[in-house]
Amino acid sequence: MLWNKKAALFLALVMVLSIAAPMTSLAESARPVVTVFDFTEELNQELINKAPTILKMEEDLGIDLQIEVVSGISKEEKMATMIASEDYPDIMFRVDERMIEAGALLPLDDLLEKEGQHVLSAWGGSLNKLRYPGDAKVYWIGSPKNRPEEIADAGACLLVQYDVLEKLGYPAIKTPDDLYKAITDYLAISPDLNGTPYIPYGVWADSWGYNQTVNNPALWINGFTDDSDAYIDQETFDVTYFNTTDYFKTYLAFLNKLYNNGLLSENAFITKYDEFNSQVASGRVLATIYNAGLMSEPEAALRAAGMPERCYARFPITLNEDVKDRSQVYCESYDNGVGISVNCKDPELAMKVIDYIASNEGNVLFNWGIEGVHYDVVDGKRAWKPEVKDAYASDPNYRYQEGISFANWWPMYVGSMKLDDGDFASPANKEDFYKNADDATKKVLDAYGITCWGDNFDTTGTPTPYGYAWTLVIETGSDADLANAKANTLRHSMVPTIVMSKTEDEFNANFDSFVNQLYNDCKINLWEDAMHQAILDRMAIWGE
């Protein structure tokens, strides 16, 4: 009996405690909770929630942020399931028109007037470019780039390993032919990397890698801006599916040449993102035309592994000397940003959070970090501490752990833009680039007589009046959208066949059959018409 009584007492105690425990933890976080979801696949949820800069923002605003990120599934899947369940957090980063169509987002126009002074001043006249064509309201806010900027680093461009350049005496590589020669010359000097064969030309064509490494390089070598899948007549704004054009065919011919000479593996077409990153991080990929921004993590891994000479120099590349590179020409337009959901209990508070990020304070905090911890002010200018600089360059997780310069899609400045105090908003600026670079990088920069990769590029070319075509909105699930999805499946399966053609006749026949199927089976003309209309609608809203 006595034992029973003891047991009962013990159980009662356990029950009381188990009820009390969550109550005490509730009492601790008396600050209002703001739930955040970031649709970014590379973010590290565990680290970012504990990052000192995030904690500082919570302190300043008197709130408790709970950040969740996509994991395990793709951004698209997560978005679709979230829409189906209508279970939205308060603030969502990187949302696009699908969320607007689903009625998940609040229009921000009034909130901006009330609580968004910093956002408004950062955006100025560019706010029009955020308006949703459906009802001309603003639903989300991206990273503002509304001032002319000088670029420190390039976006998508030709990337060549430092070691290749050094061994060949720093040649000028301007065309695919130059590139081909550089790769073959280098392989003659150095046939493998410690016994492992090189991957002479990097391609990963699985899912969105197709756009990055197959479609877009064809845009750059033909001197286009990032119109992605669209070739657009700049007079009439008629749209042609880019993969059907001779411009695209020219690039495929280059890949075909690489393949037939054993410089491109057929594995390239089934390589996935993480696989490609590990290929790059192993130092085996000699050159590629790719988005340099996506290289920062594998490059950090290369430096951490003691192979800084396997990092990449950035160059423009065009078909021949007559074609002018426009790969870095800025055509201001936006396709995603941060929005406030219809489930948000306190939209004004949510807007305060967004406004904080857009303020000068927020810019410094999330780009530079905390003064004394991450940066010091030297001669009136912010400068990262040497240990921060090194850790940032060599530890891929450091940026999330500290919460600095990790989110170039948040509504703050990136690149070489200046804040009201006259100093740069971010360490990724032209002046600091050389200072923050490692010795291997400096050596290559010196050899080409430049101080940052941006110097290699001309950003003064003509921008398009509609921005980048990849930011254009087509109704989700419409016939045009379906045509595009079908075309996407088709090109993923047929382009490898075209590239692996053995003869020129076979190459031409495969390409013709590809174009034929795009129009007859996929009805890609529906998409072309919808894109043409979307351009006209956008230009009407932007009001030239």
Added chain:
Amino acid sequence: MENRPPLPASRKTPFAKRIWNQRILVLMALPFFLWMVVFNYRPLVGWVMAFENYKPRTGMFGSPWVGFKWFQEFLGDKRFYEVLRNTFAMSFLNIFFGTVCAILLAVFLNEVRSRHFKKTVQTVSYLPHFISWVVVSNIFYTFLSSEGLLNHVLLSLGLTKEAVSFMSKENSFWGIVTVAQVWKDMGWNAILYLAAITAIDPQLYEAARLDGITRWGKIRYITIPCILPTIVMLLVLNIGNLLNSTGFDPSYLMGNDMTINYSQNLAVYAYTYGIELGRYSMSTALSIFNSVFSLLLVCTANLLSRKVVEGGIL
């Protein structure tokens, strides 16, 4: 007990009275009946989505009607028939080889004398069932890649001249996916057959032994005929599940751009052109097609099974 009327009399009593008499049994069955209504029948209401242009914003009751638009769309799509072909081919291969291998494994295991060896083999063979498809597909990709183990072995034995990227050959996809599925589920499926074998009356074996039967004869004339009803039942159920037998995971994870014409199955098709584009109506229409077709299959299989096993299964 002694007050209860005898059964034949109850047949003549009115329905309400019969229910009352069997109230305890009815009560016991009620939770399961409710469970079935809630989880199996109530979702059928969602089928109306297949006949409208469903958008989350307008909901099931506010979206416009479109009739048979979605059915027409996929029935008129050339790729749909390719996908159907892949689904049938992969499912058929999976059911055929899956069943045969599982039966063989069960029968042979039953013949093993050493208890420990038997248990070990059984455990080892059903463990892959618990491995996620993500891992399985990675194992196969690594094993079959042009720098993988298989190519290494083939090259060093001089059987091939250069490395073959097996995963990017569309002709070999069905084979690879079948091997993966059989490997993954053979041990697991064998458990059912093993259980059926243990239920066989040992007297049959003893009698046969007295008659001087060989081991092969024991398998052929006792084991197999005795587990035949189990085999047929599982086959009928599997055939009913033919369209889903190779589910989403193997096709989606093991397939890639270069094999997509042979790897895409119905589940992936519904995902790519339905869910991923936010076209929930289209996905619903496909799932109706799937359900109706499966129902027909299961009925046909059951009819055929009557020829093998008396009375059929269902």
